[in-house]
Amino acid sequence: MFRSTPRASGYYRTGYGQDLALIQTRTERISLAILVTLAIALPFIAGPFLLDLACQVFLASIGALSLMLLTGYAGQISLGHAGLIAAGAFTTGILAREIAAPFWITLPASALTGILLGLIFGLPSLRLRGLYLAVSTLALHFIVIYLGGEYETKRGFSTGILIDPPSLAGFKLTDGRAWYFVLLLAAAASLMICINLLRSSSGRAWRAVHARETVAEALGINVAGYKLLVFVISSSMTSVAGCLFAYYRGFVSIEAFDLFLSIQYVAMIIIGGMGSLLGALLGAAFVTLFPYLIESLLALLPNIQKFAGDIFAVNYTAFGVVMILFLVFEPLGLVGIWRRLQNYFLLWPFKYRPLTGARK
Amino acid sequence: MSSVLLSVEKAEVVYKRAITAVQGISLSVRDGQIVALLGTNGAGKSTTLRAISGFLGLDDARVTEGAITFDGHRIENRPPHEIARRGVVLVPEREKVFQNLTVAENLAAPVPRAADKRRLEDQIYQFFPRLADLRGRVGGLLSGGERQMLAIASALMCRPRLLMIDELSLGLAPVVVQDLTRRLIMIRDQLGIAILLVEQSAAVALSISDYAYVMENGRIVLDGDRERLNSHQDVQEFYLGQSDGNGQDSTTARRSYRDVKQYRRSRRWYG
Amino acid sequence: MQLFINIIVLASIYALIACGYVLIYRVSRVLNLAHGELMMLGAYLVLATASLFAGHPLVALGAAVLLSIVVGAMVYVFLMRKMTGEMVLAAILTTVALGILIRGVIVLVWSAQQQYPAQALNLANPSLTLVGDGHISLWSAVLVATNILVYGALFGFLRFGRWGMRMRAAGQNPLLAAQRGINLHTVYALAWGLSTLTGALAGILMALDSGVTGSMPIIALKAFPAALVGGLDSLAGGLVGALIIATAEVLLIYYVDPLLSDVVPFLVLLAMLIVRPWGLFGTREELDRV
Incomplete structure (x- = not known):
């Protein structure tokens, strides 16, 4: 499903239909079935705390997938991801608050905000690359946050905006289990969108732009168009995630979208593994669950009281350390570890791939 | 016969812990010898040069087998500046001068500051009188030939015992190349250093080298002195x-x- | 007049911080987003040395400054050295992670309360009256003077110093520099040390003036546009950029809206990126270094 590596033994396709199929072998079909069953069964086994964690992971996954599309595949660095999430959340909050707009208006409205912001965020990319692009998105992040803060203070919501749970056809979405399925579906849908975008011409164009713009342009790829496209798609997905986030929390406040959140998203795709959708998912899960992991580890320590007041500082420190460890020792991320394991078993008893036909 | 200065023995280079680019090659350079390394693109010449000069680490590659010995010291997988200070100095294929530094600054930047630095500088300006006129010019504004001269000159400021030149003739007019090879022989004779040339143009390389190796697919397939290679049928046909x-x-x-x-x-x- | 003084002080702060970004970027093409945290660490180090050398404020300050050089060099030796040759994004993120780490450690060690190193050192901060009825606090004046001194010294060092020239050479073409026997690690460690030194000077002087809290790195983040507006690889650019940003910020806060303070530098930055991405004095390099 996520793999581009060749399989160990001969699996040959005999028709275009097979070539296009997402699920190709029986092993894949079986493992997918198991995964789906587990995902459906989880809310009936797990308690509310675990469900909440799962929901957070799904929300983060949408954001991470869209950032992976932008950075991991199209090579456009963004440090303003939190600004986009904030934009979606605030669109939802403002609409729900000011005109009591229902769910089916705020969601497309958020997507629309995302598209608009994607165009704005994307414009610098036509001129800037690499570091400078990252800086421009950072600047835009601060501007979006400033606008949100202005709205909060001017309208007197300085502590944040409260949002009623969304209702669809008389059914109010408050139950944790229902939320779980909604967010699972949303995350799965984003994954499918990403997979399909990437294996179509747009995905190939993005990769070409990533590899070398001049060459891509010479090959007849509309570089400017595809750059804007990836910004638009990525930021509208992110905005939708922001909208869902606002509803899920029932509360929007500008403090939640600081620079640290942007960094966390970038950390997700780095820790997960650049240029891999599976990596985005793994990274999202890892970064979201990490603080809880640290907390439970701390609870095991004997003199917990000493750190109780500074739990966020411990979290900060640990997060910094883990990020550094990944960047220094495993630049390919969790996916890199996974691939190496795979390679090890595929190539065993040999150590290296041969010179000819080597995969770089 | 003079002693062996550099010897590469059965060296194997692996990129990214996965791809073998050079498979067990052996070669040696003697004091005061000009040796050429020939081969088409992708033969592994550049990798060999990088292995000798210590630049593999940047590409996540390393010498996994064999030994590279310079003047009795093992130098494989050592950092480049250390190797340079031992006396193995490379003139790279591209970006061979500091673009924003003047010619004089380019010559002053190298680190092993010889006590007789002034004398060395004068000597170098003798080899390349053109550079003396360009002293104040910024490196980026030099022509291709001048740049190659400056690159060789600044390499000489490191007091090398082995000078390695990656693609001497690349992008240069035949007249300029002829001039450069003449000066190289002059440098060899006067400073008594060894030179290792990596070349695609076999004609150029064989015109000045004493000994040559031919690489293909990461292996050395042919070697011999100038006369032997010049008269070798394969070389005549495919390289000359x-x-x-x-x-x-x-x-x-x-x-x-x-x-x-x-x-x-x-x-x-x-x- | 007071407005003018405010601009000069703020510009000095930004310039002193900006030269740290410039030093590291110029030599190793890495954008150090932990600069603010390293600067804050310098300010907190004064607290540590103040209790160590109680009664000798100058010794304590000197020790803190020296320590900050060591810290900077150590950051390179133990962390950034491993990132040479990696993607630009990875290197930037490593500095971000380092910043997060330092912030956490500082809170764990010194708590999140506001602290006053000037009190710990028993140093006063009198307000000086200048011509035209302008006021400036002592430590702000020292900061302005330090800034001028630091820039003067750096200019001389890079232009005429042997290691300064090597730093320029290494910044331009690291591979070639290594070939010519320049130990890149020494050059980079030197750059990190110097950069942290200037950052720490800024942090310490600001802390002496108005205390230090965990939010100090924000100032450094606002100084970053100054470095970029001037041109990330140009020292002179850092000065000019700082002046531009500080002027815009002070005037807009005064005449328009205090809330703008946090966005003004970034608005100026965006404008600059659209018009002239490589900055006022920067060299127009190839922008695609990903």
Whole structure:
């Protein structure tokens, strides 16, 4: 499903239909079935705390997938991801608050905000690359946050905006289990969108732009168009995630979208593994669950009281350390570890791939 | 005969812990010798040079087998500045001068500051009088030939015992190349250093080298002194572009190097 | 007049911080987003040395400054050295992670309360009256003077110093520099040390003036646009950029809206990126270094 590596033994396709199929072998079909069953069964086994964690992971996954599309595949660095999430959340909050707009208006409205912001965020990319692009998105992040803060203070919501749970056809979405399925579906849908975008011409164009713009342009790829496209798609997905986030929390406040959140998203795709959708998912899960992991580890320590007041500082420190460890020792991320394991078993008893036909 | 200065023994280089680029090559350079390393693109010449000069680490590659010895010291997988200070200095293929530094600053930047630095500088300006006129010019504004001169000159400021030049003739007019090779021989004779040339143009390399190696697919397939290689049929045909001995003219009979080579090999193997 | 003084003080702060970004970027093409945290660390180090050398404020300050050089060099030796040759994004993120780490450790060690190193050192901070009825606090004046001194010294060092020239050479073409026997690690460690030194000077002087809290790095983040507006690889650019940003910020806060304070530098930055991405004095390099 996520793999581009060749399989160990001969699996040959005999028709275009097979070539296009997402699920190709029986092993894949079986493992997918198991995964789906587990995902459906989880809310009936797990308690509310675990469900909440799962929901957070799904929300983060949408954001991470869209950032992976932008950075991991199209090579456009963004440090303003939190600004986009904030934009979606605030669109939802403002609409729900000011005109009591229902769910089916705020969601497309958020997507629309995302598209608009994607165009704005994307414009610098036509001129800037690499570091400078990252800086421009950072600047835009601060501007979006400033606008949100202005709205909060001017309208007197300085502590944040409260949002009623969304209702669809008389059914109010408050139950944790229902939320779980909604967010699972949303995350799965984003994954499918990403997979399909990437294996179509747009995905190939993005990769070409990533590899070398001049060459891509010479090959007849509309570089400017595809750059804007990836910004638009990525930021509208992110905005939708922001909208869902606002509803899920029932509360929007500008403090939640600081620079640290942007960094966390970038950390997700780095820790997960650049240029891999599976990596985005793994990274999202890892970064979201990490603080809880640290907390439970701390609870095991004997003199917990000493750190109780500074739990966020411990979290900060640990997060910094883990990020550094990944960047220094495993630049390919969790996916890199996974691939190496795979390679090890595929190539065993040999150590290296041969010179000819080597995969770089 | 003079002593062996650099020797590479059965070295193997692996990129990214996965791809083998150079498979057990051995070569040696003697004091005061000019040695050429020939081969087409992708033969592994550059990797060999990088292995000697210590630049593999940047590409996540390393020498996994064998030894590289310079003047009795093992230098494989050592950092580049250390190797440079031992006296192995490389003139790289591209970006060979500091673009924003003037010619004089380019010559002043190298680290092993010899006590007789002034004398060395004068000597270098003798080899390349053109550079003396350009002292205040910024490196980025030099022409290709001047740049190559400056690169060699600044390499000489490191007081090398072995000078390695990656693609001496690349992008330069034949006249300029001829001039450069003449000066190289002069440098060798006056400073008594050894020179290792990596070249695609076999004609240039064989015109000044004492000994040459031919690489292909990460291995050395042929070696010998100038006379032997110059008269070797394969080299004549594929690297020098001369007629293949059957009286055919080189312009009409220029076949793809790989195809013919493959054919000849299989003929050799299958009788 | 007071407005003018405010601009000069703020510009000095930004310039002193900006030269740290410039030093590291110029030599190793890495954007150090932990600069603010390293600067804050310098300010907190004064607290540590103040209790160590109680009664000798100058010794304590000197020790803190020296320590900050060591810290900077150590950051390179133990962390950034491993990132040479990696993607630019990875290197930037490593500095971000380092910043997060330092912030956490500082809170764990010194708590999140506001602290006053000037009190710990028993140093006063009198307000000086200048011509035209302008006021400036003592430590702000020292900061302005330090800034001028630091820039003067750096200019001389890079232009005429042997290691300064090597730093320029290494910044331009690291591979070639290594070939010519320049130990890149020494050059980079030197750059990190110097950069942290200037950052720490800024942090310490600001802390002496108005205390230090965990939010100090924000100032450094606002100084970053100054470095970029001037041109990330140009020292002179850092000065000019700082002046531009500080002027815009002070005037807009005064005449328009205090809330703008946090966005003004970034608005100026965006404008600059659209018009002239490589900055006022920067060299127009190839922008695609990903």
